[in-house]
Amino acid sequence: MTDTSQQIFVTTALKSWDVWTARAGKLFDSLSDEQMQAEIAPGKNRAYYLLGHLVAVDDAMIPQLRLGEPSYGHLRGPFIDSADKAVADPISIGELRQAWKIVHEKLNVHFEQLSPAEWLERHATVSEEDFAKEPHRNRLAILMSRTGHLSYHIGQLMLISK
């Protein structure tokens, strides 16, 4: 196989990421600020919380991919470590919508620059020793895991009655 086919593997995974991030962006854009404050089903998370959760989780890919520092590390506490409504809302819906765009633009700039060989390098939460034995614990695995995480929550957001 050629270097071209290496690139096709990466492009295939990135296309899947693109499909789900586009779908999420469109979905959040379609919800009014009032709808964002409503629970997706009785007693469940608000769309506001899920947007914050997805911003915090996707932003954390930057250090997980060993590409730098997160932009919204302060959102980890309220949107990953805490359940919805456990703490006061730390950011306005407007700022959160903006953060979504910034995080995904930054990620996509990084993603376009990584070569296929760099995608197969280890991610930050596996040691070099373990990675030698389990080479599938690479950056691409983080991308696929976060794509699955995104589609998981989109499935929930789709239950919102408009």
Next chain:
Amino acid sequence: MTDTSQQIFVTTALKSWDVWTARAGKLFDSLSDEQMQAEIAPGKNRAYYLLGHLVAVDDAMIPQLRLGEPSYGHLRGPFIDSADKAVADPISIGELRQAWKIVHEKLNVHFEQLSPAEWLERHATVSEEDFAKEPHRNRLAILMSRTGHLSYHIGQLMLISK
């Protein structure tokens, strides 16, 4: 890059598939037949329907990957073309649980046999002409798409109050 790295790309994608199919299997096993008949949220699909939907969609990967005929083609009508409760339940919960296992065992046998080069061959719903221009429309894209489809519905099933 070597042939080994080609295999790592494929293994990474298959690991993601394995994670989500295992999670789904465990989730369905944890639900009683009575819980399977309950709606995941008021007015939404029953878990029974989502299990049938996932069996039908994943079974349809066989022809989509150009690997043969589906085993449960008759479930397409009630579980893909029809909404929940639009038609009489076509299969018992016990048979559906069995179908889930059979479909995924068959898929995994196929998946283990495909070489990296075969994963990059076109899937059934793209013409050879279009595929020449868009080589990311390959078998791996189907695998990733169905992995995302699965996690999307698992997110919904997780909302069931036990």
